[in-house]
Structure formats: structure tokens, C-alpha cells
Amino acid sequence: MPLRPLPLGATKITGGFWRERQQTNRTSTIPAAGLRLEEAGTLGNFRRTTGGFVGKLFADTDVYKWLEAVAWEQAREPAEDLASWQTTASALVAAAQEPDGYLNTHTRLALDGRRFGDLEKGHELYCAGHLLQAAVAQSRATGDRTLLEVACRFADLLCKTFGPGRMEGVDGHPLIEMALVDLYRETGTASYLELASYFVEARGRGLLVPPGHHGPAYFQDHLPVREVRTLAGHAVRALYLASGATDVAVETGDAELLDALRETWQTMVDSQTYLTGGVGSRWYGEAFGDPYELPPDTAYCETCAAIASVQWSWRLLLATGDSKYADLIERTLYNAVISGVSLSGESFFYVNTLKVRQHAYADDQRSAAAGRQPWYGTACCPPNVMRTLSSLDQLVATSDSDGVQVHLYAPAVVTAELPVGRVGFEVATRYPWHGRVTVTITETPSEPWTLGLRIPAWAGGASVSGPLRRSWSVGDQVVLELPVEARRTEPDDRIDSVRGCVAIERGPLVYCFEQVDQDVVLDETAVVAGDLVERERPELLGGVTTVEVPGRDGPLTAIPYYAWANRTVGPMTVWVDAR
Amino acid sequence: MPLRPLPLGATKITGGFWRERQQTNRTSTIPAAGLRLEEAGTLGNFRRTTGGFVGKLFADTDVYKWLEAVAWEQAREPAEDLASWQTTASALVAAAQEPDGYLNTHTRLALDGRRFGDLEKGHELYCAGHLLQAAVAQSRATGDRTLLEVACRFADLLCKTFGPGRMEGVDGHPLIEMALVDLYRETGTASYLELASYFVEARGRGLLVPPGHHGPAYFQDHLPVREVRTLAGHAVRALYLASGATDVAVETGDAELLDALRETWQTMVDSQTYLTGGVGSRWYGEAFGDPYELPPDTAYCETCAAIASVQWSWRLLLATGDSKYADLIERTLYNAVISGVSLSGESFFYVNTLKVRQHAYADDQRSAAAGRQPWYGTACCPPNVMRTLSSLDQLVATSDSDGVQVHLYAPAVVTAELPVGRVGFEVATRYPWHGRVTVTITETPSEPWTLGLRIPAWAGGASVSGPLRRSWSVGDQVVLELPVEARRTEPDDRIDSVRGCVAIERGPLVYCFEQVDQDVVLDETAVVAGDLVERERPELLGGVTTVEVPGRDGPLTAIPYYAWANRTVGPMTVWVDAR
Structure with missing residues (x-):
């Protein structure tokens, strides 16, 4: 690898923008999530051996991602509460492991222990992957090997179960691939890398039966990974797989696979990524759209997809040394990722839209027009934000x-x-x-x-x-x-829905216009040429610089996109008519 | 009512554009559908009393809609094959009726006869509605009262079962409302109208538990009907309900309800309807978008929603005499409805998009980029097209x-x-x-x-x-x-995704550009000012007039939108850049 990550602790964020968010994450978000995991019954699933499963079948991962955040937090600064949560929850997880290493509370409580019967939708290896990642984080950050031993026993079982001549199959939701490489890097056990490589190579060969209306791209089984050049299907699945495939390519020296992934990344950036770094434009199937299908109003841009994009770009940055990958990481973190959490750290967006219209109707709790929610039935995004902020020092x-x-x-x-x-x-x-x-x-x-x-x-x-x-x-x-002064950005001409519009950016921050800051109806106005006026507003939204933009009907005020919907939830737009 | 429908047979289409489509419907589509209903096991569900249910739980309606088409066809021109299908299939349906009047093969074969346990998703009253409509059509068109007697027994049971002081509930998929009014008009039985009125009034009062991620608008339970001013949620559900509510308003002389529906219709036309007449812009939830959320590339525009829009407009045309309703009927029929069936009558679009990009990826059989399909797992659209074409004479x-x-x-x-x-x-x-x-x-x-x-x-x-x-x-x-000469149409300024574009229309027909007719890449070109050149092309696509439009990179050729994807399935657009 051209670039190598620095050891844990070798980079420490000591103040400023990100440290504020990390402190909120630590003092507000992570403790509250511990309570949510109890309230939602997610931790309870680990305590029981009978009596029914509570939540979505992949709910175990909410605990694992939270444990990962708790671990990384202790690398930032050890604390008794963190250590206590870690000990208690890890013991619960360890106790739920079957004698042969298998671990999944849904399988135990809802399926009478029947394993791997529904690789398409069962999420068993996806859950395993998050367990492995939490275990590696815990070992690296705290030296506590409780989860690592659990993870290795489970991974050993997976190595015995899956592969050529054994059970041929892949999980409907990728993640296990990069988790196995993480575990290989932590332990040096070659069979983990071999299994990761198998799972990458086995995709796109029809091992999965497409679910319902969706085709095989939904769970990344439409093409062998090395034949993909344009991402399609469920965005989080696509990006976790791409991350794992990059890990495998790097560890096995597979230049052909790495080249394919680099080309695919470039297509994603050129034609499938919003200005915010958000990816996955479609609500339906939570999926990538076709190239240049980037409508702002119906943008899905799942918080988890933005996080997965950061993970993939980080791997490609290390693998190539090309700073364009760090550019996308920065854009995505400052905009599409942290828009996913409120300034207070207590509520979350699942969907990070770029425009809410006047009279928008919210018929879904994920809809941006409904505002950030304290938790979700599918609670993948909140703990994903937590572990991302807790481990952010490592990306410096x-x-x-x-x-x-x-x-x-x-x-x-x-x-x-x-x-x-x-x-x-x-x-x-x-x-x-x-x-x-x-x-x-x-x-x-x-x-x-x-x-x-x-x-x-x-x-x-x-x-x-x-x-x-x-x-x-x-x-x-x-x-x-760095010239961070506010600037106007014009869209690619091939994106239908923002033709004739401009957006305001300032340094790495994408700006947006919230109705609450304007004297005119946002949907019915336009900006005109003229100076952009910056104002430092320490009292506003935790301290931001606003940008005043000359408008056809009077000046419009823009705030950083990540900070929207923290006062009231109303009309908002990143792109504004400029004709 | 200011206007009254003419009796069946008083209007007959004798030739031309629509008769061609009706003849294809009769000679190709309807017979093929009879075979499909056998192959798919849909008719088989009526034959068995045990042994499991085949298909989606509302599959009975495919048979009912087909029977309705078979009935209307006999009003156009009696024929032995039609009469024979009607007799056979109606006997099957009649034999599947329970002694007390209940009829639903899914309930019998999959639920051990347990009724009305899942009004949200069970579709039992939706299925009943299509049975009632088929029965009324059969009685009016052929005088055969077999299904009418079945329908009345079922409707009598529903009257005994539902209503104030009895079971309080509404169906997750509206339709029963207008079907009950149809049956009331056919039989004069006042209790049918009373039950329809109850079902309309009981909505928006929280009787249904919202399913999964969706909110109550998904199945039209978010607001009492008379409080709705902007449609939201599942488009077909919304429009069938609006049609039924219009029927109830007319029959009960409820001016307040009728005024609310007229206002809602106007909002739909002004801000939620595509140029083609297509409605329901969102794939996710098959739903209406917010006002002016009308992206061409991700347009859902279900064929059934276009048909439902025609049904609603027809009711408002009769109720008011205002020809704007007939204008929308014409626009919708010529574009969004018949784009749903191939020129050969043998394959169908579920989704009627207005743009397919270069490199579009189809991961769903409903995707326009996948082309028209011979049938669907959810086969609602094909027989809906059939009954619409068979009954078209009645709208003249x-x-x-x-x-x-x-x-x-x-x-x-x-x-x-x-x-x-x-x-x-x-x-x-x-x-x-x-x-x-x-x-x-x-x-x-x-x-x-x-x-x-x-x-x-x-x-x-x-x-x-x-x-x-x-x-x-x-x-x-x-x-x-009528000046049918080709014209350029500019979009409403508030629709983001077509800003700066124009579309070509000619008479009631919306035109589109298919890549196969162009020398340049559609996604990367633009039209310029200049004369539109019309050409009669009797050999092309069953005989069409094409329009040649001056383009930045050479002339572009437009064909009627309804005829697209009948040669090859590739990039297509209704709106084209005109800057």
C-alpha cells in the first residue's frame, strides 16, 4: 500500500469543529443509544434464550456498532462509564454464543436455531461482520480480547462452513468481507482473508435468488465484482462490498480487481454522487440511480451510505495515495454524514435530502420533512454515525x-x-x-x-x-x-433536476437555504449575480458562518447544510434557481 | 348531474385510432390474458377448495377485471368465444362463493377461511369491489345475471358486516366504494350506497394501522376525505377512493364533498400530473409526490393510476359538465394509458416513465428500461387496460x-x-x-x-x-x-427536472425522442428554434406522424410517446434540453 494508517493514538484531534462533534457524540449520543438499545429490546435479545425476538432481524448489529463506538471512544480517552458498558454488553454477547462459535440472537429466538436457511434476507453474515468489526476495535482500542475471542470462534466456524466444496453462498447484505479482512489483519489468520476473498469472488454468479420485485443488483449479485464499472442496487450493500473487495485486492495484490474498483469509484464520483457527498439517490430499493440521476428533492442519501462511501474512499486512499479519495472523504463527512445527526446529538436523519419543498408531505419516518428522529425501527444509521465520529482521529x-x-x-x-x-x-x-x-x-x-x-x-x-x-x-x-471563501458551484449539465441552478459552497462545506431564514418563498425565487457576503454568527447553530446571496426578490441567507433542520423543519434547498 | 352517460350501445366507435386498439385488445390481448390466468394459476385458485393459494393475495381481481373486459367486449360485438369464457369463468367464480355470500379464494385457500383479519393488507374488500364491477358490467352488457347475483349476495353480507355499530373498518386498498355505488345504480338497493358512504366517511380516522415504513397516507387513512386538498400516498388507492367519493357525493347530493374533490383534482392537475397525464411520480410507495415533484426519469406513473385518473375525471365531468375533465381524460388515454400496452397488445408497461437514460440499469421487471413484459407477478395493469379499451365507447x-x-x-x-x-x-x-x-x-x-x-x-x-x-x-x-399541428410545450417553472426543456405535442399526443431514431446521443444534445417538420409515416409503428425538430447537433425525430419501446428498448425522453 502506498500509504499506511498511523497506529491508534498517533493522531489525536484536540479541538475545533470535529472535536465538538466528538464530544457531543460521547456525552450525549452514545449514552442515549445505550438506553435506546435497552428500551428497544435489542440488548434484551442477547439476554434471553427463549421468548421471542424483538426488532428487525439484524438488530444485533445495533449493539455491535454501538460497542465499536464505545471502544474507539476509549482510545480517544478512557472512562469508567465506557469501560463498564463495554464489559457488560460484551459479556452479554459472549454468553449468547453457541458452543461451536455461531452467534445470532434472531436465529436463536425466532428460527429455533436453524442457520443459513435464508442467505438472501437473513443477514446472518452481516451481523457476524459487525461483531467482527466491534471485536477488532475493542482489541485495538482497549486491549480487551473478550469480543475478539468470540469473533475468532465465529469466524473459524464460518471458514469451516462456507467456501468451495463446502456451503456455496454469500450473504444478501455484504459486510462480512471487510470484517474478515479486519480480523485477518488483527490476528494474522490467513483463512479469514481466504474466506473474504471467496465471498467477494462468489458474487455475481447467481447464488442468491432475487427478492420480490428487486433484481439481483439489489444485493450485488448481478455481476462479478471485477466486472462492475457502474454501481447499481442497494447503496449500502454496494459500498460495503466495494470496501471489502478493495481490502481483498490490497491484501492479495490483485491489481485487476483494484483497477476495476478505482474505475467504479470514479464513475460514482463523476455521475452518481450528490454535491454533499451523499450517494444512493433512490428511495426505492435504497439504491444507486443511473448515472446523472441525482434529483435533490427525492434524494435518499442514506446516512449509512455516506459512511460506507467514506470507508471505501479511505481504503482507496491508502491503496493508491491519490488525494482525490481524501477530497471525497472530506466532502462526505462535512455534509452527508453529519447532516445525519442533530447538533444536540440526540436525533438522526436516515435520509439526507437536498431539497424539501413547500407543502412537502411526510408519510414515512425517514422522510426529511418529518425531521430527525430519536431512533428508528431499523436503527442502522445512528450507531454508524457514532462509530464514525469515535474513530475519526484515525482518518487525519x-x-x-x-x-x-x-x-x-x-x-x-x-x-x-x-x-x-x-x-x-x-x-x-x-x-x-x-x-x-x-x-x-x-x-x-x-x-x-x-x-x-x-x-x-x-x-x-x-x-x-x-x-x-x-x-x-x-x-x-x-x-x-486554503481559500475557504464562499463560492458558487454550477452543476453538471447532465443532471436534469438542477439545470440552471447554483449551490453555495464555502471550503469543504456545502450550504443550503432554509425557509426560516428567508423573507420570500424559497420555491418561487432565484439568486442573481453579485457579491456573496459572509457573516460569522457564533450564536447561530452552534457557531456558523452564514452566506448572504443576492436574490431576485431580495437577499437570501445560506447556512451550512449539515446544520439544517435544527431549528424548525421546513422547506430547504441546496440548489437554487439562478436563471 | 349536469351530464348523463348515454346508455350502453348508444355510442359506438366505428373506426380509426381507438378502434384499431380495441380490435387488438379483443383479438390479441384478451384471449392471451385468458391463457395467462390459467398459466399463473389465478383461475385455478377458484377451482380448488384446498391445496394452497397461488399468486399475490389479490389475484382474484385479475380474473374479475378480465371478466369485465370480456363483458364490455360483448357490448361492442357479441361473439361465441367471449360468451364461452364468460360462462365458464363466471361459473367458477359463483361456485367459489360461500353459502353466506363471502367470496375470496385467498381467504379460503391460505387463511382457512378467516375473514377480515387484516383489513390493512388483506385486500378482501378490494377483491370484492372488482367482483361487483365485473358483475355490473356483465349484467349491463350481456343481460347475464350470474355474477350480479353473486355480487349482491356478497354485498348484502358486507352490509351486514360493516358499518356503525357493526364492524368498524375500511379496506387498505380502496375500490369497494365506487363498486358499491355501481351496484346500487344497477339494482337500486339503497344499503349499498349507504355502505359506500360509510366507507368513504370512515377513512382518515385511524381505523387502519400503518404498514411498515409507510405512514397512513399510503392507504388513504391520513385525513378524512373531505379534508384532503392535495393527494398523497399510493396513487391508485388515492384515485379509486376519490372516484368512489365522487360517486357518493353525487348520489347523496353532498356539495361540500364534491367541492373538496374538485379542488383536489385541480391541485393534482396543476402540480402532480405529468404531461402524459401520468400520475404518481414516486416508485417508493407507488405514490403521489409533493406538488411539482415530477421528475421524468424516475417517474412511476403506474398504468393503473392513469386508468384510475380517467375514471375519476369521468365522474367529475358528469358531475360538473366542465370540459377540463374531458381534456385530462383525452390526454391520459392517448399517452399514459396506452403507453402501458404494446402495439401488438401482447406486453405491458407497469411503469410509464418519461425518460430512460443512456446506461440505464433495469433491476426490476417494472422498470421501463426492461421493456414491456408479457405479464407481471402483480398483474393489475394488463386487465385494467383491457377493461378500459373495451369500455371506451362509453366515454365518447x-x-x-x-x-x-x-x-x-x-x-x-x-x-x-x-x-x-x-x-x-x-x-x-x-x-x-x-x-x-x-x-x-x-x-x-x-x-x-x-x-x-x-x-x-x-x-x-x-x-x-x-x-x-x-x-x-x-x-x-x-x-x-382542430389545429393538431405539432407544437412546443414549455414546463411549469417549478418542476426542477425539466427546467430549460421543451416537449413536443401534436393534437392530444405527447411526443418523445427515442435514441433509435437519432444520429446523436440523446442525453447530450439539445433542440434549437426552427420549424417543426411533420411526416406521415404509414409504415412506421402502425402508422404515425413523426415530427422532426431542429437540434443543436442536427435534426431530431420525435414519435408519439405511446408508441415508444415497440422496436427496441433504449434511451428515450419526452423533455429535451432547449437552452
Whole structure:
């Protein structure tokens, strides 16, 4: 891999925009979720051996994702409450494991223990995957191997059960692929990688029977992964599979597979990704649309799909070193991911639309027009946001033989062991509100190394105060100036629904117009040429910079998209008529 | 009612565009459907008393709608094969009736006879409704009262079962409302009208538990009908209910309810209806979108919803005499309804999209990109098209105390009993290809009466050769000239996805561009100003007039929308960039 992740703890976000969100996640979101998991009966499923299953059949994963967040939080800063939750919940999970390693409370409580009878919809390997991921997080973050042992026993059983000459099959919901590679990386057990590789290669060969109206693309069985060039079907499934396939390609040195995935990613970015980084435009089937099918009003953009996109881009960033992947990570995190959680951390969007019309009718709790909800019957998104924020420090920087690369700008401390020796630096910035990023070297050998600073694709005119490859001394400073000033963005001409419109962006933030800030009816107005006026508003929405845009019927005020629907839920649009 | 339907047989389409489609319906579609109903096991469900139910739980309705078509066909022209199918299938249905009048093969074969346990999804009253409609059609068209007796016994049971002080409930899928009014009109039994009225009034009061993710609008339980002003939720359910409510309002003289329905219809036409007359823009929930949410590429526009829209507009036309309702009927029939069946009559669209992109991926058999299908697992649309075409003669004209109103232009003979006496006339026309409509009086008293000829809203500049209220003589002719020449249509500015586009219309026909007719890539071109060139192409698609439109990269050729996907299935668009 051209780039390598830094060890856990080597990058720490110490303040600023993301740390605020992480603290809310820690103090509000994660504790509340623990209560929700009790209230919803999700933890209760692990306690009982009889008496019926409560919730959706994949509810176990809500616990696993929450446990993953609890683990990563302890790497950020250990705490007794976190450790106590971890111990209690992990013990419950461990106790629910069958003697041969199998573990799934739905199978136990609702299916009389009958396993793998419905790979299409049963989600058994999907649940296993989230268990494995939680276990790896727990082991890495806390050294607690309780879940890791559970995970290995389950993974060993899967290796004995699935594969050529054994049970031929794949899960209707991918995830197990990348989870097995995670576990392989943590344990070195080659059979986990082999099984992951099998699951990747076995897709697109008709092992699954398409469900109901949907075709095989719904669960990624329409084509062998290496033949895909344009994503189709259920977005979260597609992106978890792409992430796992990337892991397998990297670990097995499969250049052909990696090239196919890179090409597919590019098509996704060029023609299937919203300005916010949101993906999966269709409500029906929660699916990718055809290229350039990106309507703002009916955008689905599931929070989980945005998170999965970040996971995939991170893998491709490591595998290639190309900063375009970090660009998409940044765009997606600042917009499509954190729009999924309220500023208070207590409610969530499942769907991250780009436009709510006047008179929008919400007949579904996922509808943006219904506002963020405290929890969902299918509660995949909330704990997915939690584990993403808890592990965000890990995405700040990477290393290679020549130096360190900073991908996300936040107040942070970074250390890395390079071939030339141990290096360390601090990042100071008020990004994304201000464009200045100051890096101060805190530890360095005398030999030269390279401090890589990502220049986002939107940042034409960025400047750096000096050479980035040099012999550094402690106290050396580099100042990067990113032009975060508000700008107008025009859409690709092939996207029907925003033709003739513009959007406002400022640095990595996509802006939107909420009706509550305007004097005119949003649906019936337009912006005109003229200066964009920025205003720092520390009292507004946790502190934001607003942008005033000249409009046909008077000025319009834009706020960061992620912050919408935190005052009232009403009409909103990212794209606005500009003719 | 200001206008009254003419008795069955008083209007006959004798040639031209619609008769061609009716003949294909009779000779190809209806016989093939009889075979499909056998192959799919749908008729078999009626034969068995044990052994399991085959198909979707509302499959009985496929038989009922087909029987309705078979009945109306015999009013067009009796035939032995039709009579034989009717006798055989009606006997099967009659034999499946329980002693107390109940009839539903799913209940018998799959639910051990347990009735009305799932009004939300069980479709028992929906199935009953189609039985009642088939029975009324059979009685009116053929005098055969076999099904009518079955229907009355069932309806009597429903009257004993449902209502205030009895079982309080409504069906998750409306239809029974208008079917009960039909049966009331046929039999004069007041309790049928009373039950229809109860079912209309009981909605929107929380009697149904919303299913899964959907809210109560999905099955029209979100608001009392008389409080609705904008349609939401499942489109076919919404429109069948609106039709039934209109029937109830008319029969009970409920002006408040009728006014609410008229206002709701106007909102639908102004902001929720595609250029083709298609309605129900959302795949998800097969539902109405918010006002102005009318994307062409992801348009759902179920064939059944278009048919339901015609049924509702017909009821409002009779109830008000306002020809805007007939305008929508014409638009919908020529475009959104008959696009649902191939020119050969042998395959069907469930979804009538307005745009298929390059590289569109079809992961659903309903997707337009998959082409028309010979049948569907949910086979609601095909027999709905059949009964619509078989009964189309009935929509040609109406009468009032002063005369006769012609609503649809086709070669036809029309007779009516007016207060002044019996009148008759022939219509000769090559409409919709040519705009001249010649009416020749064949029978008239000497007293004056009015010949009403609808001038469609698109037909500015239409001319009529003489006064329409006068003392007529046999042989008198009136010539109406409708300007059917091709025209450009611009969209409402509030529809995002077609902003800056134009569509081509010609007379009542909406046109589209199929990739197969173009030399350039449709998704990447635009039209420019200039003359529209019409060409009569008798050899093409059963005989059409094409329109050549000047384009940025060379001329583009448009064909009538209804005829698309009859050669190959590829990219197609109704709206084309015009900037």
C-alpha cells in the first residue's frame, strides 16, 4: 500500500469543529443509544434464550456498532462509564454464543436455531461482520480480547462452513468481507482473508435468488465484482462490498480487481454522487440511480451510505495515495454524514435530502420533512454515525516511507515512526471556518522527510509558506492558506433536476437555504449575480458562518447544510434557481 | 348531474385510432390474458377448495377485471368465444362463493377461511369491489345475471358486516366504494350506497394501522376525505377512493364533498400530473409526490393510476359538465394509458416513465428500461387496460336536457333520447392525426337541440362551421377543425427536472425522442428554434406522424410517446434540453 494508517493514538484531534462533534457524540449520543438499545429490546435479545425476538432481524448489529463506538471512544480517552458498558454488553454477547462459535440472537429466538436457511434476507453474515468489526476495535482500542475471542470462534466456524466444496453462498447484505479482512489483519489468520476473498469472488454468479420485485443488483449479485464499472442496487450493500473487495485486492495484490474498483469509484464520483457527498439517490430499493440521476428533492442519501462511501474512499486512499479519495472523504463527512445527526446529538436523519419543498408531505419516518428522529425501527444509521465520529482521529493522517500526509485539517497532534526516525507535529487551525492551517514540528530527526498537506480540489489559489520536504527542526512552522471563501458551484449539465441552478459552497462545506431564514418563498425565487457576503454568527447553530446571496426578490441567507433542520423543519434547498 | 352517460350501445366507435386498439385488445390481448390466468394459476385458485393459494393475495381481481373486459367486449360485438369464457369463468367464480355470500379464494385457500383479519393488507374488500364491477358490467352488457347475483349476495353480507355499530373498518386498498355505488345504480338497493358512504366517511380516522415504513397516507387513512386538498400516498388507492367519493357525493347530493374533490383534482392537475397525464411520480410507495415533484426519469406513473385518473375525471365531468375533465381524460388515454400496452397488445408497461437514460440499469421487471413484459407477478395493469379499451365507447359522448356532448373524437355513431326526441349522428374523422371532425346528423326531431363539441384547451384557433344549437335536419353537417399541428410545450417553472426543456405535442399526443431514431446521443444534445417538420409515416409503428425538430447537433425525430419501446428498448425522453 502506498500509504499506511498511523497506529491508534498517533493522531489525536484536540479541538475545533470535529472535536465538538466528538464530544457531543460521547456525552450525549452514545449514552442515549445505550438506553435506546435497552428500551428497544435489542440488548434484551442477547439476554434471553427463549421468548421471542424483538426488532428487525439484524438488530444485533445495533449493539455491535454501538460497542465499536464505545471502544474507539476509549482510545480517544478512557472512562469508567465506557469501560463498564463495554464489559457488560460484551459479556452479554459472549454468553449468547453457541458452543461451536455461531452467534445470532434472531436465529436463536425466532428460527429455533436453524442457520443459513435464508442467505438472501437473513443477514446472518452481516451481523457476524459487525461483531467482527466491534471485536477488532475493542482489541485495538482497549486491549480487551473478550469480543475478539468470540469473533475468532465465529469466524473459524464460518471458514469451516462456507467456501468451495463446502456451503456455496454469500450473504444478501455484504459486510462480512471487510470484517474478515479486519480480523485477518488483527490476528494474522490467513483463512479469514481466504474466506473474504471467496465471498467477494462468489458474487455475481447467481447464488442468491432475487427478492420480490428487486433484481439481483439489489444485493450485488448481478455481476462479478471485477466486472462492475457502474454501481447499481442497494447503496449500502454496494459500498460495503466495494470496501471489502478493495481490502481483498490490497491484501492479495490483485491489481485487476483494484483497477476495476478505482474505475467504479470514479464513475460514482463523476455521475452518481450528490454535491454533499451523499450517494444512493433512490428511495426505492435504497439504491444507486443511473448515472446523472441525482434529483435533490427525492434524494435518499442514506446516512449509512455516506459512511460506507467514506470507508471505501479511505481504503482507496491508502491503496493508491491519490488525494482525490481524501477530497471525497472530506466532502462526505462535512455534509452527508453529519447532516445525519442533530447538533444536540440526540436525533438522526436516515435520509439526507437536498431539497424539501413547500407543502412537502411526510408519510414515512425517514422522510426529511418529518425531521430527525430519536431512533428508528431499523436503527442502522445512528450507531454508524457514532462509530464514525469515535474513530475519526484515525482518518487525519497517514504515513509512507518518505513522510506523513495530512488529509483532514483539524487541531491535532500527530506522531509517526518513519524510516528516518520518529516525527511529531501539531496542527492548529480554525478550519473549516477559516482557511489557515499552521503545522508546528514538535519532534523530528535531522534527516529530511516530507510533510504532505492535501490541497482540496476546490482550493485553487491555496498557498504554502515553505518547502514541504526538508530537514525539519522542532519549532518549524508551515502555514497552509486554503481559500475557504464562499463560492458558487454550477452543476453538471447532465443532471436534469438542477439545470440552471447554483449551490453555495464555502471550503469543504456545502450550504443550503432554509425557509426560516428567508423573507420570500424559497420555491418561487432565484439568486442573481453579485457579491456573496459572509457573516460569522457564533450564536447561530452552534457557531456558523452564514452566506448572504443576492436574490431576485431580495437577499437570501445560506447556512451550512449539515446544520439544517435544527431549528424548525421546513422547506430547504441546496440548489437554487439562478436563471 | 349536469351530464348523463348515454346508455350502453348508444355510442359506438366505428373506426380509426381507438378502434384499431380495441380490435387488438379483443383479438390479441384478451384471449392471451385468458391463457395467462390459467398459466399463473389465478383461475385455478377458484377451482380448488384446498391445496394452497397461488399468486399475490389479490389475484382474484385479475380474473374479475378480465371478466369485465370480456363483458364490455360483448357490448361492442357479441361473439361465441367471449360468451364461452364468460360462462365458464363466471361459473367458477359463483361456485367459489360461500353459502353466506363471502367470496375470496385467498381467504379460503391460505387463511382457512378467516375473514377480515387484516383489513390493512388483506385486500378482501378490494377483491370484492372488482367482483361487483365485473358483475355490473356483465349484467349491463350481456343481460347475464350470474355474477350480479353473486355480487349482491356478497354485498348484502358486507352490509351486514360493516358499518356503525357493526364492524368498524375500511379496506387498505380502496375500490369497494365506487363498486358499491355501481351496484346500487344497477339494482337500486339503497344499503349499498349507504355502505359506500360509510366507507368513504370512515377513512382518515385511524381505523387502519400503518404498514411498515409507510405512514397512513399510503392507504388513504391520513385525513378524512373531505379534508384532503392535495393527494398523497399510493396513487391508485388515492384515485379509486376519490372516484368512489365522487360517486357518493353525487348520489347523496353532498356539495361540500364534491367541492373538496374538485379542488383536489385541480391541485393534482396543476402540480402532480405529468404531461402524459401520468400520475404518481414516486416508485417508493407507488405514490403521489409533493406538488411539482415530477421528475421524468424516475417517474412511476403506474398504468393503473392513469386508468384510475380517467375514471375519476369521468365522474367529475358528469358531475360538473366542465370540459377540463374531458381534456385530462383525452390526454391520459392517448399517452399514459396506452403507453402501458404494446402495439401488438401482447406486453405491458407497469411503469410509464418519461425518460430512460443512456446506461440505464433495469433491476426490476417494472422498470421501463426492461421493456414491456408479457405479464407481471402483480398483474393489475394488463386487465385494467383491457377493461378500459373495451369500455371506451362509453366515454365518447354524454347528454343533458339540451343536447349531446361529444368528448372524444373518433369515427363513431351516437344516438340519444333527448326531451325533444331521439337524435342521432355520425362522426367522421382521422383524428388524432388530422384535425378535421365532421358530424353528420342521421336522426333528429324538428325542435332545436345542442350538439356540444369539446374544444381541447390546447386547441386555440379551433373553428366550427356553423351554429351548434339549432333545428337540425338529417344530413346536416358540422365541421370542427382542430389545429393538431405539432407544437412546443414549455414546463411549469417549478418542476426542477425539466427546467430549460421543451416537449413536443401534436393534437392530444405527447411526443418523445427515442435514441433509435437519432444520429446523436440523446442525453447530450439539445433542440434549437426552427420549424417543426411533420411526416406521415404509414409504415412506421402502425402508422404515425413523426415530427422532426431542429437540434443543436442536427435534426431530431420525435414519435408519439405511446408508441415508444415497440422496436427496441433504449434511451428515450419526452423533455429535451432547449437552452
